[in-house]
Amino acid sequence: MTMHTHETAPTQFVEAGGIRFAYRRFGKTGGVPLVFNQHYTGTMDHWDPAVTDGLAKDRDVILFNNAGVSSSSGETPSSFQEMGANAIAFIHALGLEQVDVLGISIGGFVAQEIALQGGDLVRKVILVGTGHRGNDMTASRSAEIFATSYDPPEHLWLAVHFKPTATSQRAGLAFLERKLRRHDRDPDVTQQTIAAQGEAIGKWITPDENALAYLKSIKQPTLIAQGSDDMIIPTAHSLTLQQNLPTAQLIVYPDSAHGSIYQYPQLFVAHASLFLDA
Template sequence: MSSHTHHDAPTQYIEANGIRFAYRRFGKKAGVPIVFNQHYTGTMDYWDPAVTDGLAKDREVILFNNAGVSSSSGVTPSNFQEMGANAIAFIRALGLQQVDVLGISIGGFVAQEIALQGGDLVRKIILVGTGHRGQDMTASRSNAIFSGTYDPPEHLWLDVHFKPTESSRKAGLAFLERKWRRTDRDPEVSEQTITAQGEAIGKWVTPEADSLAYLKSIKQPTLVVQGSDDAIIPTIHSLTLQHEMPDAQLIVYPDSGHGSIYQYPELFVTHATTFLDA
């Protein structure tokens, strides 16, 4: 068992594909490690310690910044296929033969690409607050949320991840307090990363014939987790993921949004642990 936790795990670096990836590892060094893939404009510091440390009690947790993101070198690609390939290069550079993969929001798009391209490298997948290629974003409120003004600025993430109900907002404030405890923090992402991730999202959601067909090729057991009212990626797309993937199950948490696992961290850790250990 590593003596480190989310708050004090040292940032390490490893080279792959000409990229110097920043990462942190902590938790119980037994079984299959789980690799986390972050949301739009997020860094390693944007994860919830209640989730990462909760899962780290039974397995090793690996957080990393993909190419060009924050403390990793290189250029952020403008498509999720390349992001997935870079993530695979990072995982293989660590010498890992098999991993579980978790992705939230656009990290869920990357996780799908890792599964598609990585084959047997990926054992199981957890997809949180995410969707599929060609998804209809008409009902998404993301443009209004991300273009808003917030004081303090970090309260943006209350609108991104939580519902405007008293209970959800209270959970959101507790999440922010947990998230901001670490002192030696990653730098925020660059304008290049913001632009590239935005372009990648545009490509991902563009409707195409047979947009859902690729999901049949993701054979790994998958846990899809969502909030009852996701303002960023409408909740209905998680139902589509579960329906179209060969081996997927779906959990929808009540009175919650995009960051449902941050509203119910202990419950999510229980559900995720049951799924990963099965």
């Protein structure tokens, strides 16, 4: 039997609620699968194979495009609550009774919704470079970073995920080399997805004096991973998450930004595996 990897896993499809979800599944079977939720405008090809293959050595890894994203059909909804519900429908369509969920950036917003809405469906949660509802984004440089032109365009992700230090940028270039799948690449997201995700972000960060109350209802053990200087979702929001989630722990990686787990993939895989196996 062929053991697939990040690069060789074929794109498959499953239907739920009128949506044809695209996904790739690989790794060691038999345990609790780990479902990955992607960042703003990202597809399955934006994950780092050093992370996905590293985790797949000991567990079942599932990458997917949520509704309307890239190779999945339908329209992208304009709220993370709806995206969470769609992700749960996808998980049920695969016939899974329990999963772990990982989300990076806005995928972390979706992962929180999956945990909230899914109840016992979700065993453990990993949140990377993300934040809570109603978070103050005045310190974020995301609008500036995404509005800038890059040559080559792929270098946008150096600015998003990595600090401007020499060590972080070297790690970023290595990340870009790793994540370029040679075959079967996903199409870019559409303008509909970009607009809907942007609208959802606006709703998520709207100030609310009771914004943190929902976190008390996320009972699942949670690992939060963050960079020391996240310019997209300020690092301080991860501390707030840790302080308000009932069973959360926080790891902050040095000299790193939004994509800390891509700068320290082996270390993150070790930390995530320790958490998931405990």
